[in-house]
Amino acid sequence: MSPWLPNQHGAWAMLISPAVVGTIAAVVHFVRADAPARALAVLLAVLVAWFFGYGAFFAFGLTAKARTPERRRQYVTPVYVYGAVAGVAGLLALALQPQLAWWALFFGPLIAVACVETLLGRPRSTLSGVSTTIASALLVPVLVQVGAHGTLGEVPRTAWLGTVVLAMFFSGAVTYVKSMIREKGNRRYLAASIGYHAVALLVTVALIAWLRPMWPAGVLLTAAMVWALARSWWYPHRAAGGEKFTPKQVGLRENPPLLLVCVGALCAAL
Structure with missing residues (x-):
């Protein structure tokens, strides 16, 4: 496994x-905001920090579970390289738009949880997965703020709607995939996964009724969560009946609802 190229396909999607x-x-x-041109430089810097930061985190996970000093030295190099690039890009973004510093209050605890779980030997725990998926969804309002070159308080409420639903969808995907692979046959885990998806759908409908986004956003976000709830029961039910599903097949079946929730979140963020 190369520490320079993360091989987690689900993580890449998120x-x-x-x-x-x-x-x-x-x-x-x-x-729309006729923002200064440096906003585009901030946008690029945030994206560089985002992708290189994930590269550093992936290599950090391999380093934490390396069993030999030689393998640990091999894995730690990309942690330093990717981490340095992400750090420089992050500092550049903050220098050009200091208002982004408030996001440390959101990302700091989430990243800390994921790192602690990794150090404890639980990099794929549900807690670690949910913390990283929430962090992933939060990138949307970050970039909205960057584009408008405004403050955190100026991020539209509907953009937060799309972020919350995206985070719930990603978190649900973690529990669903585990119910199909690592927790296959665990009825309690399956029941918890289905229950989570039902609550997530109710929260989505309630938020849409409250915030009243453009109708395409409401329709698409609701459809995505209905789909997510249905598949959280249907595919584990088929697997319990003896049908075989490979991890690749499980992942590919996530593409249609992922597309729905992403387009819905985009409509909500505009």
Whole structure:
């Protein structure tokens, strides 16, 4: 396994999709707000920090579980390289837009949880997965703020709606995938996963009724969460009946609802 190229396909989906949604929303807000040109430099710096930061985190996970000093030395090099690039990009973004410093209150605890779980030998625990997926969804309002070159308080409420639903979808994907692979056959875990998806759907509907985003956002976000709830029961039910699903098949079946929730979150962020 190369420490320079993360091989977690599910993580890549959760890494790239909010970056794409947030970048498109940021450009739209940049044009609307007639923001200064340096906002685009901040946008690029945040994206560099985001992707290189994940590279450092992935290599950190390999380093933490390395069994020999030689393997640990091999894995730690990309931690330093990717971490340095991410750090410089993050400092540049803060220098150009100091208001972004408030996001440390959100990302700091989430990253700390993921790192502690990794050091404790639980890098794929539900707690670690949920903390990283919430951090992933938060990239959307970060980039919206960058594009508008405003303050945290100026991020539209509907952009937060899309972020919350995206975070709930990603967190649900963690529990669903575990119910199909690592926790397959665990009825309690499956019941908890289905129950979570039901609550997430109710929260989505309640937030849409309260915030009243553009109708395409409401329709798409609701449809995505209905789909997520249905698949949280249907595929484990089929697997319990003897049907075989490979990890690749489980992952590929996530693409349609992921597309729905991403387009819905984009509509909400505009």
